[in-house]
Amino acid sequence: MNEEQHQYDIKTRFYAIPVTGSTELKVAMVFAERTQVMGLDVRSIVVPAGMKGYVIVELGNPGDLYDLIRGVRNVKRRRPLLMKPEEVVKLARPVVEIPELKRDQIVEIIGGPFKGMRGRVVEVYESRGEVDLVLLESEFHMVITVPIEQVKLAESE
Amino acid sequence: MAPVRRAPTRRPPLKACRRCGGLVDRETRVCPYCGSTDFTDNWEGMIVILDPENSLIAKETGINKKGYFAIKVAGRVVKR
Numbered sequence: 001m002n003e004e005q006h007q008y009d010i011k012t013r014f015y016a017i018p019v020t021g022s023t024e025l026k027v028a029m030v031f032a033e034r035t036q037v038m039g040l041d042v043r044s045i046v047v048p049a050g051m052k053g054y055v056i057v058e059l060g061n062p063g064d065l066y067d068l069i070r071g072v073r074n075v076k077r078r079r080p081l082l083m084k085p086e087e088v089v090k091l092a093r094p095v096v097e098i099p100e101l102k103r104d105q106i107v108e109i110i111g112g113p114f115k116g117m118r119g120r121v122v123e124v125y126e127s128r129g130e131v132d133l134v135l136l137e138s139e140f141h142m143v144i145t146v147p148i149e150q151v152k153l154a155e156s157e
Numbered sequence: 158m159a160p161v162r163r164a165p166t167r168r169p170p171l172k173a174c175r176r177c178g179g180l181v182d183r184e185t186r187v188c189p190y191c192g193s194t195d196f197t198d199n200w201e202g203m204i205v206i207l208d209p210e211n212s213l214i215a216k217e218t219g220i221n222k223k224g225y226f227a228i229k230v231a232g233r234v235v236k237r
Contacts, residue, residue, distance in 0.1 A: 011174030012213050025169050025203055032205045043212035049229050089217045092204055092228060129175065129231065146177055149231070
């Protein structure tokens with residue numbers, strides 16, 4: 001338990017700064033510019049995909065937080081929240097992991113009009129991010145093309 | 158030539174590289190981070206790396222360059 005707690009550098013602090021909804025990307029870009037101009041110790045800025053109304057900043061020196069957010073438009077006047085590194089790392093990683101697919105693998109479709117059906121991989125187009133499948137549940141030979149993030153490997157029986 | 162008029166949007170005019178997730182201007186042809194030419198407008202979330210040597214997020218996500226990166230990119234096959 002203790003090892004887990006100290007696996008990250010404890011000097012780094014993460015703060016979630018409340019901002020007006022839909023302005024997160026704009027505010028993050030202002031923060032990035034301000035960091036470079038003022039020479040603040042901000043190491044990274046995260047705008048999570050599923051977390052509206054917050055911009056997370058990684059600070060080496062927590063004293064720079066005030067200089068970072070002072071007078072920036074769309075930043076709310078609420079106190080920034082201290083976050084655990086584990087939580088921020090979870091938010092910064094892509095949520096959907098795209099599987100590595102090969103020919104003749106059996107996959108399950110998890111999105112789109114064919115959701116819930118199973119298919120056999122015919123061809124994988126990595127550059128386009130699409131995959132050709134033959135539907136197993138269809139009565140006739142039917143090849144469909146679906147985005148690669150809409151399939152997952154079926155569990156082997 | 159008359160300038161192209163775009164519909165007003167709150168999103169910054171950036172596109173994401175499908176290979177590394179790097180965010181670049183719409184006019185850029187080649188990704189400055191990985192050299193790829195495969196881009197998409199369908200991306201979500203952003204990470205700005207300002208100090209790649211000391212940043213915990215840079216270590217955990219495997220990004221070792223300064224810059225803007227997308228968290229989720231549609232159709233990305235190669236993981237960072």
